[in-house]
Amino acid sequence: MVCVRGNTERSRGEHILGVNGIGRHVKCYARRQVINNGELYLSEYPPYYTNCPTNKEHVKCDICNNFIPDTDGTVRYCKNSFWGQKYCPSHENDGTSSCCSCKRLQASAGMEFILLEDGRRLCPECSSFKIMDINDCQPLILEIQQFFATLNMKLDQKIPLALVASETLNKPSEDKDNIIIYPELKGCAQQYGAPFPLLLTGSILAHEMMHAWLHLEGYPNLSKPVEEGICEVVAHMWLKSKINVGSETAMAAASLSSSLQPGRSKKHEQLSEIEKKLGECFIHQIETNKSKDYRNGFKKGIRAVSRYGLKKTLDCIKLYRTFPV
Incomplete structure (x- = not known):
């Protein structure tokens, strides 16, 4: 004062x-x-x-719990568009912890974030659903392949998957003896030491599997907005199917899964309310991606799929290398 x-x-x-x-x-x-x-x-x-x-x-900061300072009578603050956190702009670069998965900032009086080996942090909720082991990914890969089958996009080829350090992904492929990394499959590698929740991992896998499907089906070289856009659409659809369990696509996927895995427990088909909320967050991240190519490609792609369906949209992309309008 x-x-x-x-x-x-x-x-x-x-x-x-x-x-x-x-x-x-x-x-x-x-x-x-x-x-x-x-x-x-x-x-x-x-x-x-x-x-x-x-x-x-006056606006109170959700992170430090202080009033956000004004400048010349105007209060300027940042806001997380999904979680609604309002906070002082200084928290963007003052070392305040941010969840590498859901992007929430850690409140000064909130629960401690989990520090990962590579310096990233996970909030307690994301950490409770994280995938840490390569074996945990195998059922998820099978589930997403089954999801592709419900979309009449069967993908039988085995998809290589490895948990590696983030710096390994950035090294030239010739540094890795006897390992070939296809660019369209690179994102399938989950970073060791920086685990993500199952739903975020699954959306990444669905996106990258769509790259693989386009490659295997002989789609011509596509522009980045078109290819990344349709891959984001499929990842978005998978997340929606997980959250909206009663949807037609989700029930078809569950039916196929049950026929292939008769011993599977039903509890794996239901999400908790917390996990559903995280799934909605990851959907929001796709819809508001900061990358112009991804965001605009997704918007055009989801509009086309909503209007013409996935098959006709893919047929148009194969013929004209663009989305139908």
């Missing part, structure tokens, strides 16, 4: 003393006007007039 007499900052303790007779030396944080005795607003810090309209309108 600011003392009018000395024009100096005062501590919270001195602020409380102001109630007993020196309240006139305290300025309202929002209006910069002197707060008189009997007018001091004590339930928040910094101090406000009890009748100050800005106190009701």
Whole structure:
């Protein structure tokens, strides 16, 4: 707070003393006007007039729990478009922990994020559904192959999958003895030490399997927006099928899965409310991807599929290398 007499900052303790007779030396944080005795607003810090309209309108940071500072009377803040977190712009680069999966920031009074070996962090919710072992991915790969089959896009070829360090993915392929990494399959490699929840891993696999399917089916060289767009559409469809268990596609996938895996427990077909919320978050990430090629390609692709269906959209892409309009 600011003392009018000395024009100096005062501590919270001195602020409380102001109630007993020196309240006139305290300025309202929002209006910069002197707060008189009997007018001091004590339930928040910094101090406000009890009748100050800005106190009701001012935004509180969801991360540090302080009022977000204003600049020339204007409060500027950042907001997570899915989770709705409002926070001080300074938290973008002050070392505040961010979940590498769902992108939430860690609140100062919230639960601790889990530190991974490569320095990334996972929130407790994402961590509870994370995939850590290569063996955990195999049933997921089979499930997504079955999902492709329900879309009349059978993919029988075995998809190579490896859990490797993130720096390994960035090394030239010639550094890896006896290993061939196809560009369209590169994203299938889940980064060791930076695990993701099952649904996010699955959407990545669905996206990359679509690259593989296009390659195996002889689709011509496509522009990045078209190819990445249709791959994002399939990943989006898979996530939707997992969340909307009662949908036609989801029931077909479940039926096929049951016929191939008769011993499979039904509990694996149902998601908890927390996991559904994370799935909706990953859907939102696809819809609002910061990459222009991915985002615009997805928007055109999902519009085409909604209007003409997946098969006709793929037929058009194969013939004309673009989405139908």
